[in-house]
Amino acid sequence: MTTQHQLQGFARPDDFYADLLAAHEGLTKxxxxxxxxxxxxxxxxxxxxxxxxxxxxxxxxxxx
Amino acid sequence: MSKIFETPLYPYVRSVDQDAGEPVRHPVIIVGAGPVGLAVAIDLAQQGVPVVVLDENDKVSFGSRAICFSKRTLEIMDRLGCGDAYVNKGVLWNVGKVFFGDRKVYDFNLLPEDGHKRPAFINLQQYYCELFLVERLRDLQAEGRPIEIRGNSKVSGVESRAGGCRITVATPDGPYDLACDWLIACDGAGSPVRRMMGLDFIGRVFEDNFLIADVTMKADFPTERWFWFDPPFNKGQSALLHKQPDGVWRIDLQLGWDIDKEAEKQPERVIPRLKQMLGEEVEFDLEWVSIYTFQCRRMEKFRHGRVLFAGDSAHQVSPFGARGANSGFQDAENLVWKLKLVLDGKAPESLLDSYDQERVFAADENILNSSRSTDFITPKSEISRIFRDAVLDLSETESFARPLVNSGRLSMPAVYDGSPLNGADGAELPVRTRPGAPAVDAPLAGGWLIDRLGGSFQLLGIGCKVPDSLTLCGIEVRGLGVAEPGEALAARYLGEAPQAVYLLRPDQHIAARWTGFDQDEVDKALRRALGISEQDQAGEA
Known part of the structure; x- marks a missing residue:
């Protein structure tokens, strides 16, 4: 079995998620x-x- | 004045072979007087092997076609006596510009590595490349070397037999038969020899057409390579502008698949496109226009008994990266020394199987690179276009994205990793000069390393004594000692090691290397490089 790489994870998950959505706001597909x-x-x-x-x-x- | 490629250079002359009662037998017959066929012929003739080159016409390449020749090609040409002719005529360039849509996204300078005799590459029309080879062939003839070229001599029949081939040659005086020990098919992507033998040529078809236009500019224009992705004058496609000698610029316009080829070639269609590309005020003359399509494919095997395929007859790539003619020359250099040793009875015939192994490996690398370039230049799906455009958009401001921009990865010589001919590899010596790699040039007192290598097996001792000459397996191995290496030579061949010994093949590729001289080790590596199996060695003992 291959070992999965350890991900860093998020310090502030909700902030990142909100930023991601905000970046897409108002954009066409x-x-x-x-x-x-x-x-x-x-x-x-x-x-x-x-x-x-x-x-x-x-x-x-x-x-x- | 007629153009070089419209002038018969080796017109048909009746050969004495045509009046012989029985088919005359030659050791080596080469089919095709393109760059690869001529290179094979010259290399063999320089080593005293009699060769006959047959070509279906009597002229050099019609139009410029291949125009980029790599450093490795120039090094091979140096060994064949044509390097200076190529470089003196060729155009050097270092600056490239990349355009996306209606804007320039970035420019680059190649800044080639110092300490090499030859530049990273030059631009030169294929007709000059062939012309210089034909001139070299004529010089060799004048010196009495056994080399002959027969124009308007089309091979119309091939019969492969044990120990040789029988071929039929069609001429203006009618057909005649010849026999040979070895037949080398350098007859291009449409290889009639391959077809007559019923052999496969399998790969990926790219449904695309490219318009090539050679134009002569009436005013100065920069010596730079310009590449456009999705330009306004060729929506959804690509375009390339590149300088050639004699004030000629090559323009490649991608046209897509579903086009009317004849209509697209007409000046009234071509000229407005070019004006949009170059600017209305730029004056130019149209020298030559052609449309081509391409595929990425290769033969399953390049050796079929006594018939060997080299260049486009064996493998075909997209033009991005200049991997066609350049890889063909590498086929030639790989093949010739092996054939010479087999002809001399100094290596088993099976050594020629390593030609197949090494050059199939190289062809796969070239096909991979040129397919990837093609996939970047002509995205095949919506999402691949989205990523391609994202790379180009980012490349304007983000330098990290520029290495992803792929308008062709320039031909580099293959490193024959995993070749059965490779011998020992001394620990901790530099990666770039590992066994299988072509020798890397470096300055030597009063010249260049590359000029001191090739043509025979050689030992290179750096900071370490090697014998001036050794005879092993009936072969002379010449020695070249460099007691005090310069900085570049040390960096490229020693790394951290205080000394090293390299065994080089006649094609300047590295066979094995050590951190000291040991004759038994050299003997072992030489046997390996000659394709002498351990079984044979046991038999000898």
């Missing part, structure tokens, strides 16, 4: 899609590590 794409790229660059990124992709795909 395509503007929101573009914002999400930019956000994913920035967050991925913040993580950087290839294994951690693969792990995130796997975990995201495993749900839903």
């Amino acid at each position: 395509s503007e929101s899609d573009a914002l999400n794409a930019r956000l994913i790229l920035l967050l991925a660059a913040q993580i950087g590590d290839g294994e951690a990124l693969k792990d995130c992709l796997k975990r995201a795909k495993a749900v839903g």
Whole structure:
């Protein structure tokens, strides 16, 4: 079994969630899609590590 | 004045072979006088192997076609005696600009690494590339080397037999048969030899058309590479502008799949597009226009008995990254030394299977890179376009995003990791010069390392003595000692180690390396690089 990477988690979860929704407020679907794409790229660059990124992709795909 | 590519360079001349009673047998026949066929022929002839090159026409490449030649290609050309001709004629560039929609998102300077004889790459029309090779071939002929080129000689039949091939050659005087020990098919992506042998050519089809226009600018225009994603003059597609010698600029316009090719090639359609791209005030002449499509695919195997495939006949890539002709030259250099040793009886025929293994590995790498570039340039789904556009939008202000922008990853020589020919790897020596890698150039007193390597097996001793000459397995291994390495050589070959010994193959690739000289170790690595199996060695003992 592969071990999952330990995620940092959130210091202030409600604040982040509110910021995320606020960032999308008033945007059309395509503007929101573009914002999400930019956000994913920035967050991925913040993580950087290839294994951690693969792990995130796997975990995201495993749900839903 | 007619253009270079409209002038017969090797017109048909009746050969004495056509009047022989029986098919004349040649050791090596090469099909195709494109860049790869000519490189194979010159390399073999320089080593004294008689070669006959057959080409279906008598001219160099029609139009500019391949225009970017990499450092590795220039190093190979140095060994073939054409390096200076390429570099003297070629155009050097370092600045690139990336446009997205109607704006420039960023520019870059390649800043190539110091301490190399040759630049990262040059731009040169394929017809010059072939012309210089034909001129070299003529020089070799004048020196009495056994090399011959036959124009208007189309191979119309191939019969592969044990120990050789029988081929039929169609000429203006009618057909004749030839025999050969080895047939090298360098006859391009549509390879008639491959088709006649009924061999596969499988891969991914990209449904896309590209318009190439070569234009001569009437005024100064910067020597830069400009790449547009989704420009206003070519909505939803891409465009590339790149300089060639003689004041010619290459323009590539992606057109998509569902187009009327003939209509798109007409000047009244092309010129307004170019004016939109270059600006209304820029004056230019249209030199050559063509439309091409591409696929990413390869043969399952590049060796079929006594028939060897090299260049586009064996593998085809998208043009992004200049991985076509450049990888073809690497096929040529990989193949020739092995064939020479097999012809001389110094290596088992199975050594040629390593040509297949190493170059299939390289072709897969090239196909992977060029497919990824194509996927970035032409997104295949809504979400891939969203990500592509996000990368480009970010690239304007965020430098982290720029490495994700993929308008072609420039051809780099393959490192044959995992090749059965690779021998020992000394611990803690630099990664870039590991076994399987091509030698990395560095300055030496009074010249360049790369000029001192190649053509035979060699030992390179850095900070460590190696014999000037050793004979092992019936092969002379020359020695090159560098007692006091310069900074670049030390960084590239020693790392933290005080000394190192490298065994290099005739194609300048590294076979094995150690942190000291041990003749038994060299012998072992040489046998491995010659494809002499341990079973054979046991048999000898």
